Amino acid sequence: MSSNLQRGDRINFRSLLTALCLTLTLVSFVGLDPAAAGEQRIRTLTVTGRGVEAIPTTQTQVRLGVEVQGKTAAEVQQEAARRSSAVVELLRSRQVEKLETAGITLSPTYSYENNQQRLTGYTATNTVSFRINTASAGTLLDDAVNAGATRIDGVSFAAAESAIESARKQALKKATQDAQAQADAVFSALNLKRGEILGIQVNGAIAPPPMYRQFATSRPAGADIITTPVVGGEQQVEASVTLQFGY
Numbered sequence: 001m002s003s004n005l006q007r008g009d010r011i012n013f014r015s016l017l018t019a020l021c022l023t024l025t026l027v028s029f030v031g032l033d034p035a036a037a038g039e040q041r042i043r044t045l046t047v048t049g050r051g052v053e054a055i056p057t058t059q060t061q062v063r064l065g066v067e068v069q070g071k072t073a074a075e076v077q078q079e080a081a082r083r084s085s086a087v088v089e090l091l092r093s094r095q096v097e098k099l100e101t102a103g104i105t106l107s108p109t110y111s112y113e114n115n116q117q118r119l120t121g122y123t124a125t126n127t128v129s130f131r132i133n134t135a136s137a138g139t140l141l142d143d144a145v146n147a148g149a150t151r152i153d154g155v156s157f158a159a160a161e162s163a164i165e166s167a168r169k170q171a172l173k174k175a176t177q178d179a180q181a182q183a184d185a186v187f188s189a190l191n192l193k194r195g196e197i198l199g200i201q202v203n204g205a206i207a208p209p210p211m212y213r214q215f216a217t218s219r220p221a222g223a224d225i226i227t228t229p230v231v232g233g234e235q236q237v238e239a240s241v242t243l244q245f246g247y
Contacts, residue, residue: 042198042246043246043247044198044244044245044246044247045183045186045187045244045245045247046199046242046243046244046245047179047182047183047186047242047243047245048179048203048240048241048242048243049174049175049176049177049178049179049180049181049182049240049241049242049243050174050175050178050238050239050240051170051171051172051173051174051175051176051177051178051238051239051240051241052171052174052236052237052238052239053167053168053170053171053174053236053237054167054234054235054236054237055159055163055164055166055167055234055235055236055237056159056163056233056234056235057134057157057158057159057233057234057235058133058134058159058160058163059097059131059132059133059134059157059158059159059160060131060132060133060134060137060155060156060157060158061098061129061130061131061154061155061156061157061158062129062130062131062132062137062140062141062152062154062155063127063128063129063152063153063154063155064087064127064128064129064130064141064144064149064151064152064153065125065126065127065128065149065150065151065152065153066080066083066084066087066125066126066127066128066148066149066150067080067123067124067125067150067151068080068083068123068124068125068150069109069121069122069123069124070121070122071121071122072121072122073106073122075122076106076121076122076123076124077104077106077122077124079124080104080124080125080126081104082148083126083147083148083149083150084101084104084126084128084148086147086148087128087144087147087148087149088101088128089147090140090143090144090147091128091130091140091144094132094136094140096130096131096132096140097130097131097132098129098130098131099128099129099130100128100129100130101126101127101128101129102126102127102128103126104124104125104126105124105125105126106122106123106124107122107123107125108121108122108123109121109122109123127153128149131158134157137155157233157235158235159235164235164237167237168237168239170237171237171238171239172202172239172241174239175239175240175241176241176243178241179241179242179243180243183243183245187245187247192247193247194245194247195245195246195247196245196246197243197244197245197246198244198245198246199242199243199244200241200242200243200244201241201242202239202240202241202242203239203240203241203242
């Protein structure tokens, strides 16, 4: 009976020891924060590179206005429609791009005397916008005024869509190279070795809107016409790329 008790005591002691080891192991795993362990194992460097590509502005965006004043609504509306049709027909014959018309708007005009309002007539307006090769813009503007346009509301310069798309790719490439160069400079200063790329973020490649410019103008009766040559400049496309490196 004594030997049986000793054997039982050994079994209980081994079971107790095994349970204690399992408990300590479990406690050690529970006490370890996986996120903290991951942060300790992976160190990162994040840099943002920027790229800019300049392209020539070969296109001119124009807004023309037709404005007619008269005594009756029917009179001014008919005249505005006639002039607008003539201008649009001219523009189509020159094969301009992105041709849009706003439509004729009609509004009354008043005079004020002795604090009294008196109807004096009506004003009809229409706006036409289009895009054309910069080299042909000056001649076309002269012809549009002769066809019936009474004012030029805006002239801006822009690059061709194909050139902008190509510039976007080049700007992204430059931004990526800039980010890599920045990372290499930091790692070299710290005597560290650059690891693999862990993340890439492209924040966009954006071409700013066309730039508006003012020109010297001559003003024939009833018209506001640009007579100086339309000369374009450069348009910039910008991009940024963020890279995350491990080390």
